[in-house]
Amino acid sequence: MSEPRRPATYRTFDEVKETLSPAEQRFERGRRTIGLFAGPVIGIVTYLLCAPLDEPAQRLAGLLAWVVVYWISEAIPIPVTAMAAMAATIMMDIAGAEEVFGAFGNSTIFVFIGGFIIAEAMRKHGLDRRFAFGILSLPGVARSTTRIIIAFGAITALLSGFVSNTATAAMMMPIAAGIVGFLASALSRDAEEEVDPQRLHFATALMLMVAYGASIGGLLTPVGSPPNLIGRAYLEEELDIIVPFFQWMVLAFPLVIVMFAVLCLLLVRLNRPEVKRVEGVDGYIKEERDKLGRMGAGGRNTLIAFGVAVTLWIFPGAVGLVTGGESSFYDATLSRLDEGAVAIVAASLLFLLPTNWSERSFTLTWNDATKIDWGTIILFGSGITLGGLLSSTGLAATMGTSLSDLLGASQLLSITILATVIAVIISETTSNTASVVVVAPIAAQLALAVDVNPAVPVLAAIFGASFGFMLPVSTPPNAIVYGTGMVPITKMVRSGIVFDLVGIVIIVTGVTAMASLLGIG
Template identity: 55%
Template sequence: MGTADTAVGGGYKTPEEEEHLTPAEERFEKARRTTGLVLGPLLFLIVYFAPLDLERPQQTLAAIFLAVIILWMTEAIPIPITAVLGLVLTVLLGVASGDTIFPLFSDGTIFLFIGGFIIAQAMMVHGVDKRFAYRVLSIPKVAGSTYRTIIAFGAIAATVSAFVSNTATTAMLFPIGLGIMNALSGLVHEQSDEDTSRSRLRFGTALMLMIAYGASVGGLLTPIGSPPNLIGREFIEKELDTTISFFDWVLTAAPIVFLMFIALCVVLIALNRPEVRKIEGAEEYVAEERTKLGKVSPGERNTLIAFAVAVTLWILPGLVGLLAGDTSDIYITMTERLPEEVVAIVAASLLFVLPTNWKERRFTLNWSDAVKIDWGTILLFGCGIALGTLLDETGLATVVGKGMADTLGITSIVVITALATLIAILISETASNTASVAIIVPIVLPIASAAGLGELALIPAFAAIFGASYGFMLPVSTPPNAIVYGSGMVPITKMIRSGFVFDLIGLALITAGVSVMARVVGLV
């Protein structure tokens, strides 16, 4: 479950706090965490004292990392705290010194997180995301058709989540979707020939799943769309000594995300076909809700300005490189002076200086709103980078990668990419998306290198990042899933069925798409 993907509006929450669980689900969660509390320390002791053919720092780190993985997957203790404890243990047990690991928290990507989260927070505070949603739904003939309404919600979710966290996007669209269902379920029920409870309409199931799944798919479009993207990208850049710019990421991801969205529309509508095609009264409801929003406020306007500045400056260096060449002076200057983290901080800072009421000295965002971003994810990122660096510097990643490559005998890039994607998807069904990336990417890279892939090792690692966002089968797989499951409109069997089919399609799309687009864009 992707608790670490909660980028705004609060920090870590336990499964019970994030969603309304049934008694059976509560018992499962308690058993899961209890298992982690016992199994994590037990495996640590076994690996730490076992007679393994490893150097002492490697064996100690292996014991720590295995315990961290177990605690991440079971969420026995909050995921960010698990990461911090793992890092502290590396110092206490002599794997590394504090002077070596703690400076890694000054990594530029951390400031990209902070800036991006603050901009997303401003969007939620001023309702920019909600206005965008109702604007799309007010397009003629969209709200009057069940099919078009479902697709429109998916398009909104995918677009917003490219820049706002998947969880925040779902949380924003969820009440809008509920409002539409409350207003229209009676009409759909009356127009349908089937005797179905209003809360169990297939239209409602498809709509709720589209909100959650669309947000998860859209989060792949940009590096800032979801925390696992930035964490995985950082691992790749450090290990392979390369750079994946914002522009290159979008170019690589856009065709894949587009195909994923098409597949998502087909799967959800085919498996949860709405009872009727057209509904009366929907367009009036959307128009009424849009009218309630009133005119664009100064806060919305200023937030859009800051957002436009960020996106423009993130994309501009890539466009300049495309037009003037990546050896031109202007491109080199822009990449040096406008790294993504600097752009994020500049844009976020605008929110504190652009006034909404100059006479009263009120500005677009105040610090009390800004501090509500998810600092736990930022903490997790710093710890994840530090642990990944230690895996590399101690040589443990290379030992594990070579051992697995030799044991499995895999040298095909297609097989390695498919396997990396599959493992990432499976882990993400029961563990945090961020934890999935932190587990699989540092291991996939040395496996690919040991298989002799060279710079092509980027492809399976990139695919694993995408696979980590594919948790669609269970309510506990991601917070978006949990949110829509709480509506009561999504039977667990339908979520499992829809999620399983989409996971299979995603496995094929990611494996093929990343392999092709990474070459087309020139990442390898």
């Protein structure tokens, strides 16, 4: 099996220009160039405007403004900006080196590393293709283009719940492209003229389903999306609010189901496929599935490691349901089965379980592990640091109070709506990680200032940060499918506006209701 192209999610202009039209190239060049020079100017202006603040908060405000401009414009790769920001906080005497770099000792960092290694094993041993073609082979699925689109969304959302949404989109995109290519060939035969797969409504719907399904499914568990882990770490470290893995799933499950149902309904209506049915698609899917052959030792070993990780992640929450959250057994289970430790143990199994013992061949090699998305891990560590500094310097409290006075947000519902809307807007223009880094501390301080439960607006901001549907830069899954050339920017914007608005309503109502029901905060 040939390896699919592995798209980078943090690319320079030189790396992306070949996939862009001349107009898009001009826009990208201008965006990055303007951002390169505007960043320091806006940072200095912000610093001067924040003169009434304490010196550390004033410096952080200027630095954060500069960083956000660079994140939005991608003047330099986003992880590089994140690293430079961490160094700058030390050199500007905002915080000490131990406090700044201590974020990389956070347990959640190792949840990411372990999860990415497991995802790499899935890709290497073809579990992504095996799972996808297995679902698509179910009776009746391949007979309808609409069912294929919905099935792809279900596959992507489910995988994204336990594997990073970026990795999921990267794994599913080549499979979707293969089906689009087959459909285009079939239509070309019927029409007796060449059909461009990049102009098919079916292709647009399928690719958007991969991107949006990954973002929606990523909400299901803490490990599904970087904002989940960053926001959850903020809740635990700054607000002393612990949301166990299992409780998170119970909270997010209704939101994911409702949003996915809306996605299936609206996406097909907005991008209606050219035909309802194409003969031979089921044969193509069967042929691709047969190429995979029987599952080898590598695939079985990966399933074992994945099963160990998910079971041990869920176990403490299940214990809490049985024994109660105040029991000593629950406390011991929660502390000993730390999610970072579980992720590393599960990932380590991949280097221990052999695929051919006589040749000392194992499921993964260290060379495989080096291929994981280290840029996101760097960005994550930076996010923890900046989020903590926003609170410790008092900058988040000042921003929260100012927003409250300006907009009159003084009730839990209005604060939750505000946090969600701001998170979605920021996520549309920069990385979803950057969105939660900025919005979560402000939302928390807004809530604390008026003595309401801060967990609700923070959780809403976390979920809202993953709901950037309008632009390629909004989320890595969007960037991945846009790079195929099958998603016109106008259709992404049109579909994205609808899902952003619907998503805000679902997040606000769902998080408020479920957090109250589960007693979070």
